[in-house]
Amino acid sequence: MLTVWAILIDGLIYASWLFLVAAGLTVIYGVMRILNMAHGSLYALGAYAAASAIGWYYNGGGDQLWIALAMIAACAIAIGALAGLIMERGVLRLMYGRDEVLMVIVTFAMLLILEDVMKIIWGTTPYFAYQPYAAMGRFNIGVLTVSGYQLMVVGISIAVGLALWFWLERTKIGKILRSIIHDREVSEAMGVNVKRMFTITFMIGAVLGAIAGGVTAPIISVVPGVGVEVIVVAFAVVVTGGLGSITGAAVGALIVGLARAVSIHTMPELELFIVYAVMAAVLIFRPHGLFGQAVARKI
Incomplete structure (x- = not known):
């Protein structure tokens, strides 16, 4: 029973982090149909900025x-x-208006450029911003001890998910974005400034990616390449849940998080494999992901 509780808690914490990482990627693809390879660099930018700010604050006596x-x-x-x-x-x-594959290549080029920019600005020395993590202490859940900071990450993930749902389902801009998703050409004909909506959407997706990095900075050592490692897992989550679906990203993150927790506590040698095994198993039966929709292609 102790192992079951450990799996549930660890899986929920990891799933919350996965959702934070994947949310911005899902928003951008859902509206703009851009598979943003540079999302990992946005995550890394947020992590570096947060680590630098925290280091400056605590080193200054805060x-x-x-x-x-x-x-x-x-x-x-x-x-x-x-x-x-x-x-x-x-x-x-x-x-x-270009082919989606070309957009993947362009965003991958931006990822490479941003990785070098971050090395120029922050160098290659690891940054540590552990102070907030240590300051929040640990809490007992039954016989298990859980970090207060990680519980906060769970809360942030839930808040972000609810905020995205409210934005897309209950606000005027959200309804406009959903009209663009269904038919971009008709939206333009109805007077919607699609380019402006694209700018707003991409900025929101970028902010979500940077927030995920900033929240993660106190938990890890921020080093060059941290964004490249993250983007692979983020793609696995959004593909499992269905590209462009916020609900799919949440469910995909939960499934992957629990599967990884089961692997770590029972078969740790399969930790790296299990994420992609889950994705492959879902795609065999649902080629567009759990909540993805098949889209008719215009010829």
Whole structure:
């Protein structure tokens, strides 16, 4: 029974982190039909910005946890919005209407460029921002001990999911975006400024990616290449749930998180394999993912 509880708690925590990482990727693809390979770099930018801010604050004598958490959020939002605006206005806007495969190549090129930019700015030395993680302590859940910071990540993931649902289902901009998803040409004919909606969507997706990196920074050592490692797992989650579906991203993250937890506690040698095994098993029966919809191609 202890192992079962450990699997459930570890799986939920990892699934929450996976959803945070995959949410921005799903939003961008759902509206713009761009499989953004550079999403991992946006995650890394958020992690580096948060780690730098936390290091500056604590090294300067700061000791207030809420200020450190506010700095993580502010830095992640600022750098995500700025990077998203530059990427969309400077590169992607010139590529709209092109083949989806070409867009993958373009975003992969941006990933490589951003990886080198981050090395120029932050160097290759690891950054550690452990202070907020340590300050939040640990809590007992039965006989298990869980980090307070990781419980906060679960709460942030739930809040982000609810906010995205409310934005897409209950706001005017969300309804406009859903009309663009269903038929871009008709939306333009009805007077919708599709390019402006694309800019807003990409910036929101970029901010979500940077927030995921900022939240993760106190848990890991921030090093070059951290974004490349993340993007592979994020793709596995969104493909499992269905490209472009927020609900699919949440369910896919939960399935992958629990499967990984089962593997770690029972067959640790299969940890790296189990994520892709789950994805393959789902795609055999649901080629478009659990919540993905087949789309008719215009000829």
